[in-house]
Amino acid sequence: MATKLMSSSSIACLFLVGALLQVVSAVDYDVGGDFGWNLPPNPTFFSDWTRNKTFFVGDKLVFRSKSSESHDVAEPERQTDLDGCVKPGITLSTSAVLSISLDSPRRRYFICTIGNHCNAGMKFSVDVFVNPNSALLPPPPPSSASSLRFGAVLAAAMAGLFFLLTI
Numbered sequence: 684m685a686t687k688l689m690s691s692s693s694i695a696c697l698f699l700v701g702a703l704l705q706v707v708s709a710v711d712y713d714v715g716g717d718f719g720w721n722l723p724p725n726p727t728f729f730s731d732w733t734r735n736k737t738f739f740v741g742d743k744l745v746f747r748s749k750s751s752e753s754h755d756v757a758e759p760e761r762q763t764d765l766d767g768c769v770k771p772g773i774t775l776s777t778s779a780v781l782s783i784s785l786d787s788p789r790r791r792y793f794i795c796t797i798g799n800h801c802n803a804g805m806k807f808s809v810d811v812f813v814n815p816n817s818a819l820l821p822p823p824p825p826s827s828a829s830s831l832r833f834g835a836v837l838a839a840a841m842a843g844l845f846f847l848l849t850i
């Protein structure tokens with residue numbers, strides 16, 4: 684009986700720890716999903732890909748291109764440059780795989796500068812947010828009390844489970 688109780692609460696505890704790790708761990712996003720950073724089937728392909736995703740500081744964008752296609756990654760500074768496919772002076776990489784860390788909370792713009800690729804749809808922007816649930820980052824401004832509340836609830840849940848494990 685006691686063994687059964689312990690094992691089920693152990694499992695619950697593992698689930699909780701798993702959920703917690705998922706909340707605070709960074710995500711590596713393959714840009715364009717399985718399609719990769721290649722000439723898209725339509726001009727809105729990459730902006731469609733960013734939709735319904737929330738990017739947090741610490742996440743990474745991984746640009747993977749087919750070896751049969753030639754692409755690069757450049758980072759314009761403004762929306763108008765993204766819209767007009769204005770090529771910045773610096774190209775970040777021309778290699779087939781490029782990983783970019785989203786290191787601060789701001790909007791970032793990415794294009795391919797090869798040929799007409801940007802106009803064909805190889806461009807998108809992402810809004811990068813501070814993850815309110817991450818304990819690894821500096822505390823958010825005082826106004827956002829929700830993350831503190833989340834932490835308190837989590838701590839209480841952990842304490843409860845720990846209690847169950849020890850009886």
Ligand SMILES: [Cu+2]
Pocket residue numbers: 722753754755795796797800801805
């Ligand atoms: Cu390209």
